[in-house]
Amino acid sequence: MSQRDLKGLFSALLVSFDEQGNINEKGLRQIIRYNIDVNHMDGLYVGGSTGENFMLSTDEKKRIFEIAKDEAKDSLTLIAQVGSVNLKESVELAKFVTDLGYDAISAVTPFYYKFTFDEIKNYYNTIIGAVDNRMIIYSIPFLTGVDMSLSQFGELFSNPKIVGVKFTQADFYLLERIRKTFPDKLIYAGFDEMLLPATVLGVDGAIGSTYNINGRRGRQIFELAKAQKITEALEVQHVTNDLITDILDNGLYGTIKLLLQEAGVDAGYCREPMKKYTPEMVARAKEIYKKYF
Numbered sequence: 001m002s003q004r005d006l007k008g009l010f011s012a013l014l015v016s017f018d019e020q021g022n023i024n025e026k027g028l029r030q031i032i033r034y035n036i037d038v039n040h041m042d043g044l045y046v047g048g049s050t051g052e053n054f055m056l057s058t059d060e061k062k063r064i065f066e067i068a069k070d071e072a073k074d075s076l077t078l079i080a081q082v083g084s085v086n087l088k089e090s091v092e093l094a095k096f097v098t099d100l101g102y103d104a105i106s107a108v109t110p111f112y113y114k115f116t117f118d119e120i121k122n123y124y125n126t127i128i129g130a131v132d133n134r135m136i137i138y139s140i141p142f143l144t145g146v147d148m149s150l151s152q153f154g155e156l157f158s159n160p161k162i163v164g165v166k167f168t169q170a171d172f173y174l175l176e177r178i179r180k181t182f183p184d185k186l187i188y189a190g191f192d193e194m195l196l197p198a199t200v201l202g203v204d205g206a207i208g209s210t211y212n213i214n215g216r217r218g219r220q221i222f223e224l225a226k227a228q229k230i231t232e233a234l235e236v237q238h239v240t241n242d243l244i245t246d247i248l249d250n251g252l253y254g255t256i257k258l259l260l261q262e263a264g265v266d267a268g269y270c271r272e273p274m275k276k277y278t279p280e281m282v283a284r285a286k287e288i289y290k291k292y293f
């Protein structure tokens with residue numbers, strides 16, 4: 001098992017697709033390079049929501065995991081999101097990425113069906129039980145409908161191979177309780193627009209979509225907040241949130257891809273059913289790029 005430190009700032013890796021929705025390998029490699037060479041990320045979170053993962057086949061997921069490892073090599077930490085409502089697929093992917101040398105795996109809470117907590121617990125223990133690796137829970141209640149309590153996190157954390165949580169929630173009371181109760185577990189801020197308050201509450205890192213293009217400001221917020229320079233950190237968070245608001249208004253993943261294209265990266269298209277770019281959306285992305293970069 002990799003002993004690499006898992007803390008720090010991670011881009012939730014975008015995937016470049018061509019107009020037909022096929023993986024654009026050259027573009028994907030450019031996005032990875034941009035995250036390493038320009039954003040200076042500590043790591044990549046591969047196969048997350050931002051990677052449009054839940055719309056992909058098993059073979060496509062594997063190919064993306066392979067390309068990311070091949071391009072990044074050991075230059076930064078790699079976490080693979082392998083969660084799926086198909087538990088057998090999750091186990092297969094967990095084995096695949098562990099063999100590739102990924103530093104940790106992560107799995108979204110199983111969604112769509114209203115699984116009981118015992119079923120969710122069995123899902124995590126089954127995936128991580130199949131491999132010699134570390135697991136980070138991916139909690140994102142606004143998309144999955146799964147909102148776990150402090151004691152439920154505690155039950156999952158009782159498995160020593162479950163080492164942390166990617167906390168994409170705005171519940172700062174729960175975040176503070178998890179921090180205080182489980183000081184040895186890793187917590188990642190999942191909402192980029194709330195990086196400053198999450199860092200003040202003691203998260204170990206952050207995983208987000210907008211770091212693919214706005215990694216420099218994410219780093220400033222994270223480091224300033226850790227150094228207790230809250231006024232300065234807030235100034236950068238304000239600019240960042242103006243940018244995130246503009247991105248969200250224009251279409252989240254598509255706009256980040258269009259901004260990357262302005263920066264010279266072949267970030268391609270989103271996969272349907274996500275919408276195709278309209279001329280208005282492209283024009284607006286150009287304005288956003290000029291305003292913030």
Ligand SMILES: CC(=O)N[C@@H]([C@@H](O)[C@H](O)[C@H](O)CO)[C@@H](O)CC(=O)C(=O)O
Pocket residue numbers: 012013045047048049050051081168190191192193207208209210244252
């Ligand atoms: C739903 C979603 O995209 N959430 C993002 C955030 O980075 C989010 O895009 C950002 O904070 C803007 O709201 C991350 O939490 C998702 C993520 O890390 C992932 O791709 O798995």
